[in-house]
Amino acid sequence: MPGSIQSLERAAAILRLLAGGERRxxxxxxxxxxGLAKGTAHGLLRTLRSEGLVEQDAASGKYQLGAELLRLGTGYLDGHQLRARALRWTDDLARATGEAAYVAVPHRDGVLVVHHVPRPGEPPRTGAMLPLHGSALGRVLCAYDPVTRAEPAGGPGFEAELAATRARGFAVDLEPAGGGTASVAALVRDGRRMPVGAVGVTGAAERMCDAGGVLAGVVAAVQDCARGISGDLGAGRA
Structure with missing residues (x-):
């Protein structure tokens, strides 16, 4: 079998590096x-820039991801069956709760947001990676998907949280009190009743919670959305 092409590996590494940072x-x-020579890195960046995959700031000379990646990524996401089935359900979920709605799937060591309905004024996060064990979306996937849960889980406390998630039928993630955020997520299944993704909402804890935790109406809306998407995927709404 032919070996990998080094220049493609290096170009992919540059794109991942630029995707992982918050600055140019x-x-x-x-x-x-x-670990590249400057000449090698410059040649790769120049090629990526010519293809629209990387952009260079005229003032600073620094690099960031290019708009062509968004077009390519949108093509992948539009072809993703889960996202296609989830569009109208998550729009309804966002309207019903007044919070940002997310649909995500397991990807590498985290969860990939394949659709996001932001609150007014918030930036879109479609394509973002969220932590597997540190997000409600990731936790609900870990609770029901043994393949996902095969990654290091963080000890007995995390396993107890997964058991609680299965018992109540949804996952929660609450930041410390005082201006924090709250998230709740439920599982999406396909026609074989297999876990394929998760749907949830995130917002300010002061809006989403009371003394007993996440508001029952928010939880019910998320669970109904998950059942609706699952039903459209052939799993039924039971």
Whole structure:
């Protein structure tokens, strides 16, 4: 079997590096982070820029991901059956709760947001990666999907949380009191009743919670949304 092509591996590494940061990176940053000679890194960045996969800021000379990646990513997401089936349900969920709605699937060591309905004024997060064990979306997937849960889970306390998630039928993630956020998520199944993703909402805890935790109406809306998507995927609404 032919070996991998080194230049493609390096180009992919540059795209991952730029995707993982919250700021633009200069040539020296890219080269040192990936252990490349500056000339090699510059040649790769120049090619990626010519294809629209990377953009260079005219003032600073630093690089960031290009708009062509968004077009390619949108093509993948639009072809994703779960996202296609979830669109109208998550729109309804966002309207019913007044909070940001998410649909996500397991991906690598986290969960990939394949659809996001943001609150007014919030930036879209479709394509973002969320922590597997540190998000309600990830936790509900871990609770029901043994393949996902095969990753290191973080000890007996996390296993107890997964058991509680299965018992109540949804996962929660509450930040410490005082201006924190709250999230609740439920599982989506396909026609074989297998876990394929999760749907949930996130918002300010002061809106989503009372003294007893996440508001029952919010939980019910998320669970109904999950049943609706699952039903459209052939799992039924039981």
């Amino acid at each position: 990176l200069g040539l020296s940053d890219v080269a040192s982070s990936l």
